[in-house]
Amino acid sequence: MLEVLDVSKIFPGVRALDRVSFRLAAGEVHALVGENGAGKSTLIKVLTGVYQPDEGELRYQGEKAQFGTPMDAQHAGISTIYQEVNLIPQMSVAHNLFLGREPRNRFGLLDEKRMHHEAREILAGYGVTADVKRQLGTLALGAQQMVALARAVMIDAKVVIMDEPTSSLEPREVETLFGIIRDLHRRGIGIIYVSHRLDELYQICDAVTILRDGRVVHTGKLAELERIKLVSLMLGREMSGSFSAFKESDPEVSDAPPVLRARGLTSRRKLHDISFEVRPGEVVGLGGLLGAGRSETIKAIGGAYPLDSGDVQVDGVDLKKPTTVRAVKAGIAVQPEDRKAEGIIAGLSVRENIALAVLPQLSRFGLVSDAKIDAIVEKYMTRLRIKASGPGQLVGDLSGGNQQKVLLARLLATGPRVLLLDEPTRGIDVGAKAEVQSLIDELAAEGLGVVLVSSDAEELIEGADRVVVLRDGVVVGTLTGAEVTTEDLMATIAAGGNQ
Template sequence: MIEMRNINKRFDAVVALQDAGLTIRDGEIMALLGSNGSGKSTLIKILAGVYGANSGEILMDGKKVTINSGFDSKNLGIATAFQEMSLIPTMSVIDNMLLGKEPTKGPGFVDHSQAKAEVQALLDRFHIVCDLDDYVNTLMPSTQYLLELAKAIATKPKVLLLDEVTAALHADEVDTAFQILRELKAEGVGMVYVTHRMKEIYEICDRATIMRNGQTITEAPVSELSLNDVVYYMTGARIDQNVGSAVSEEYNTEGAELMFEAKDVRLFPRIKDISMKVYKGEIVGIGGLEGQGQSEFIRSVLGSYHFEEGTVMYDGKTVSFKNPSEAVNADIGFVSGDRSRESIFKDRTISENLFAGRAVRGALFAFLSSKMVDKFSAEAVEKYKIRIGSLAHAAKSLSGGNQQKLAVARWIASQPKLLLLDDPTKGIDVHSRQEIHEILKGCAAEGMTIIVTSSDTDELISLADRVYIFYDGRVSGEFAGQAKNNENISAAMMGITSGKEEA
């Protein structure tokens, strides 16, 4: 039983946690919820020993403990499975699994046979298929996430911290993971489960702690919290029922201009045979389980990857972009859901982040006055209601939702003909998500063509006019209007083809 009380943490001038608290009981799974910037990740990292709290106390079974390092955390019986994964990519699976607790014989020599046996047993329990000597960076992301989880459990912890571990797992892998979590629960292990997937909370968690702005707002059994309650505690506002669940009106494709078409494109290994059409002014959604080719498809259109076979038609011409620069110069924009790695320049000013779309097109040594740049950015901030301190602040000072609005505004302000988005609202709080949806719908109404991938079925239904579902590198379903519903989409995601079939 762990109790965190009055935890305060700041990073330079930014307050991350203010009098936050968390209680983990043995044999209980506690959900830890909060939007980006709520502090839940920081709180977990303090327990894991990665960060040090500025003040506050941590009690284990009633006794005060100090956690000054990852080593301390492990010694107390706490194991963590990190969202960003803590595996060493350049080392083998077996080395990673036993890192820090290698079985030894003699003067520190590693006992290889025992190591092998231990790790193989672990892999079997998780149904992971791989060679013990494979380097981790050669494995698929979902396998890596499972290994991350397995590694945490291998230490036979008393407390298990799980930071968004199911984000990249397929449905059956999630089932395996949950099964193991239930087994651990029966053994008396206390667990903290951080997730953005509301359905999972009701499936596996007993209680929920909700955080906002670095403070713990409430803690209650999951059975006493409705979805609306959860969102209310997380954001301080009730979700607008109408906007959130509105079904997009069917887009009439008759007489519309064909803006984009992919025919029989292929990219080994993820994309086997995809064909799709997108008309001007449409919002087309691409859905599916993780890793079915959506991400690779979008990026191949952009020119970051290249299709091996098939043709792509855009704006009346056959195209094959060699790099994103060519696509951008052809009036295409790209917004990634992986903000920190792929779209935000965290140390550059908000103004520069917004201007980036304009900075990449045009003469390399043209004169750009600061007045012009700031005017452009000020207009964008105003138009898209981005909450900022000042244009001169670094982008990292913004919350996740506002950062993503930055990325979207960057492109929309340049009025591209085709806007590509790869899971843009992943991990973003509900209100920012709604605002981004509204912006996108507004743009489509003005004639912008939009292709957006998403891992969230509800988002696909409410945002997109038509939805393609990818399964195993092929289109397993195309839905519009009434057919665009939860049942059809979920079935297609599993590969059960119904609705329009592609050859």
Template sequence: MALLEVAGVSKIFPGVRALDGVSFTLNPGEVHALVGENGAGKSTLIKVLTGVYQPDGGELRYRGEPARFGTPLDAQRAGISTIYQEVNLVPLMSVAHNLFLGREPRNRFGLLDEARMVREATEILSGYGVRTDARRRLGTLPLGAQQMVALARAVMIDAKVVVMDEPTSSLEPREVETLFGVIRDLHARGIGIIYVSHRLDELYRICDTVTILRDGKLVHTGRMADLERRKLVSLMLGREFGEDFTSFTEVPVRDEAGEPVLRVTGLTSRPRLDGISFEVRPGEVVGLGGLLGAGRSETVKAIGGAYPVDAGEIEVDGVRLTRPSTVRAVKAGVATQPEDRKAEGIVPGLSIRDNIALAILPRMTRMGLVSDRKIDEVVDIYMKRLRIKASSPHQVVGDLSGGNQQKVLLARLLATGPKVLLLDEPTRGIDVGAKAEVQALIDELAGEGLGVVLVSSDAEELVEGAHRVVVLRDGVVVGTLTGDRVTTEDLMATIAEAADDH
């Protein structure tokens, strides 16, 4: 009998069908991989399984019976436990209190038995490779150790199903081996595991079966060993090897002469990046390719000063960027458009004018007074240049379409007069027409001499928009595509071959 069954489940949000008739089966003692790129529906499916969301169609069956979990607590009480990529425990409480939260041992008088709790917590955690004072605050532990505490807590609640969402993303190699040992133990005890990861070598090492989602739909389910790695990559990306791709735009070939406007050498940000090196010349678009979690966004953030750099060098227009920070990066001429424009980019409650002006206020201020006239002039220039569709500069950005929100963010970046533009998923979440406009704008900016670094999960978009593609995997450069090799097929082959080598 199946442990957990998902039959034709759908989930609809305003304007988005996040899940479209997805079916999924987890058997006792099975390690089942759930994979797909950003927006594939993995997180939504997990939230449906764990009671965060209620399905709009289809049915859940748990241990042979129809199931509907109204809250995550209902799912947890039934025996479905989740370990999230971001540790969701209480950092200011002790390790022991986090481990036993809600199930604290009591003495015969009904009072908390602190000594027993600490003793048992120490014994339990030693089995997970965590050797620390259980009275210590959780937030003082390394992230990997916190993840192990979360894992121990999830298993302790008599779970029948354990969902692991990118569990190794914060772990050192030794901790990963410990985790795999725990997974083997859970497997032997008949506990079903749903394992979400972008690391193909991990999937092939520990998973029995795999389900692949793309754009909210089920595209494949079956035995892991029966699926070749190249086929797995092509199913995730929605492209077949050998398929003939024709670009609707052609990126002009750049002259390789001239000094780079951006030179990255040995860039390391532990544990995310390890020795990233590449160059960007004026007028060149360099793509960063790879699967989700390969280190593309992390590379952009490290160059832009948002991630600490442990080793390596960043040079902008021949000048070394010492002790990188967001402020120093901007002053050096680096402008970064983040992946999540709503959370990290635009300010939805402010007007178009105010959003664009945020980055240039210091230049528009004299003796503490802001020149409204100068701001209006700059805003007018960029609204016209980027063809931002709005009733006026005073329209609230949150009321604009996704494509126009993206243009407002680009306008703010361009107003700083950058030499290098770092674009992380610049066309995500916008319609086809707006997407084409943004792509044309990127080509136009490069044509004016800007150096552009482009991150995109859309392989075809990356190939069409970049002169060169640097392919990453697990924070390491595994190949660079140039000239005639800048094709979707070569990109997928490089990703798949890199996975085979590990």
């Protein structure tokens, strides 16, 4: 049905796809998997006409194809359902469903009665019973996703690409989706299914293609690939041995009471009863694949991700429902995954970026002491070995590693009790990475509690005293002592449910 032959896509300084080949048969449900940055999104954009391949070619229904725009791909019968619903929330459900192909009467005018009738019939098959005259944005996300799915299939699609389609669905809606996928399968429609949920992949997919660093590292029947092998191929670590069971045990880091205690964190169907503790001087890693809930856990503890239930304690003091203000006052400092979007302010200087979080403490009667700012900035520029022409240099002009250090300096200036670090070494060079890793060790040795999220299995194993493993927003295992190995981490991710 659809073939990709030795396709490469090159951006300045990055080879996002490197001679990728991919084949989708009619009626096949083909999993496309890989960690963040593996090339999945780029490949989907090539298939749907967003990007043009720099090398290689596409073949569609046996003939060479070139889609200049997403509309060209859609007209050819290739439809995409994105993780984020890409419809118009201010328009009605029916108008979204028929957008661009509205039924007309014999005078060429919109036939609303017919449109509403057909919309109800179509959506009933997708488990959506809401009034089709309602604004789409008033529906739950799961219902909106079902409307998007119905719209995608309605265009007489021959290929449907589903990008994390269950991320906002309830279990009942997931079962409905799987029923629809099986129906599409019977009708000979090819499906490319992108998901990090291993249970889903093995339940619904026939074949799998694994991307890593823009290259295909495996393709074949999914049933013939063990879960632990799939995980190891995704992460680039060849593993041997079988699954082992794990039990929770206390680390030999400190007998002191926990500096951080998270209990029963549950939120927005993304987190389910997450519980763990961090002692002074301990580095606790959060392991798992992309989409496991690691970043959401960090944000929930830091007050940036609302909780439906659960509580957070720092030094035994309950934060009630955490907010960012309460978390900062309690001594929680969060380094976000995306430092450019959520961390540094590129248009401000190194000095201004470091001082931002401590300005209230450095002011008196509303006036800020420049001398105190200079002292703090000099202290942390020296300690973290930030390479800049001076405190006045714009942060946006620094290397990625030095931008990361500036962000860490800002956090440390607040005098935190707990550091929550989300991918602290992503996108920085080897030398800067080693310096950041060494700094984390130093901070833990000084008595801080550290929670470390990293997609680099080796970094997590080498840097953490204990690893809490997540999958689909649930704690599926905890590795301690001699269990903190790459092999055991892979096995726990793949097996899920051993604790």
